[in-house]
Amino acid sequence: MGNQVNVNGVTLTLKDFRKFDTNISSENVPKGPLVNMSGFEGSNGTPFTVTVLAYLPDNPLQPIEKTDGLQLQGNEIYLNYYGITPIKILNKDGGYTTVSGRDFRVDFNCKKEASHFDLYYLQFTYQLEEGAELADMIYVRDNNTNPILGDVNDDPVTERGTVTTPATPPPPTMPKK
Numbered sequence: 001m002g003n004q005v006n007v008n009g010v011t012l013t014l015k016d017f018r019k020f021d022t023n024i025s026s027e028n029v030p031k032g033p034l035v036n037m038s039g040f041e042g043s044n045g046t047p048f049t050v051t052v053l054a055y056l057p058d059n060p061l062q063p064i065e066k067t068d069g070l071q072l073q074g075n076e077i078y079l080n081y082y083g084i085t086p087i088k089i090l091n092k093d094g095g096y097t098t099v100s101g102r103d104f105r106v107d108f109n110c111k112k113e114a115s116h117f118d119l120y121y122l123q124f125t126y127q128l129e130e131g132a133e134l135a136d137m138i139y140v141r142d143n144n145t146n147p148i149l150g151d152v153n154d155d156p157v158t159e160r161g162t163v164t165t166p167a168t169p170p171p172p173t174m175p176k177k
Contacts, residue, residue, distance in 0.1 A: 003070055003071060005068065005069060005070055006129075007068055007069055007080070007081045008081060008083050009128065009129045009132045009133075010081055010102075010126050010127070010128060010129070010132070011047075011126065011127045011129070012069060012070050012079065012081060012124055012125070012126050013047065013070075013124060013125045013126075013127075014070045014072070014079070014123075014124050015049070015123040015124055015125060016121060016122070016123040017072045017073070017120065017121070017122050017123075018120065018121050019118050019119070019120055019121075020053070020118075020119045020120060020121045021118065021119040022058065022118045022119075023058065023116050023118070024055065024116060024117045024118065024119060025115070025116060026114065026115050026116065026117065029055045029117050030055070032140075032141055032142060033052045033053055033054040033055070033106065033140050033141065033142050034052070034053040035050065035051070035052050035053075035138075035139075035140045036050070036051045037049070037050045037051075037138060038050075046127070047125035047126060047127040048125060048126055048127070049123065049124075049125050050104070050123070050124055050125070050126065050138065050140065051121075051122070051123045052106065052120075052121075052122040052123070052124075052140050053119060053120070053121060053122075054106045054119070054120045054122060054140075054142050055117040055118070055119055055120075055142065056077065056106070056108055056110075056117060056118055056120055056142060057108070057110045057113075057114030057116075057117055057118075057144075058114060058116045058117055058118045059110050059111070059112055059114045060110075060111075061073075061076040061077065061108050061109060061110055062076070062109040062110070062111060062146070063075040063076060063109065064076065064077075064078060064107050064108065064109045064145050065145065066078065066080050066107055066145065068080065069081055069107075070124060072106070072120075072122065076108060076109070077106065077107070077108050077120075078106075078107045078108075079104060079105070079106055079107075079122065079124060080104070080105050080107050081102075081103070081104055081126075082103040082104070082105060083102075083103060084100050084101065084102055084103070084133055084135050085100070085101055085103050086098050086099070086100060086101075087099055087100070087101040087137070087139070089137075099136035099137055100133075100134075100135045100136050100137075101135055101136065101137045101138065101139050102126075102135040102137070102138040102139070103138075103139060103141075104126075104138060104139070104140045104141075105140070105141050105142070105143040106120075106122065106140065106141070106142045106143065107143050107145050108142070108143070108144060108145065109144065109145045109146050110144050110146055111146055
């Protein structure tokens with residue numbers, strides 16, 4: 001493998017990409033890819049290894065437009081880096097904290113909703129340029145770039161155009177004695 005690109009001050013190197021399992025029913029597909037990362041940013045100057053299990057539609061895929069990242073399968077599947085963005089995460093007090101997240105996406109273009117998926121194993125490294133901004137976290141998403149369907153696994157926008165967000169949980173209470 002060993003493909004390598006530099007995008008926005010981050011060098012991405014492909015270590016492995018292969019189809020791991022096929023014909024998985026949509027009822028058995030988790031929301032978004034499963035990710036593991038070695039180390040944490042700021043710990044040293046070595047590349048960070050990221051391992052991803054991504055469920056992608058088994059429907060025919062079309063070429064995508066954003067191709068500045070790592071080419072995974074023809075012009076149909078790419079690992080793209082979108083930079084650092086602020087992310088709200090749920091904190092231990094039940095509120096939200098804003099952190100900086102490094103945004104990686106497994107981009108593909110599928111014209112119709114899928115009823116079956118293929119499981120892909122992806123391993124890549126990323127290394128920051130000297131003086132690059134550090135992030136608190138990374139996140140990796142599978143991202144259908146088709147403008148009609150959008151990202152059917154992660155996108156909070158529904159077909160009717162409404163946006164959903166997690167409800168703010170009520171504050172914890174102590175049981176009365």
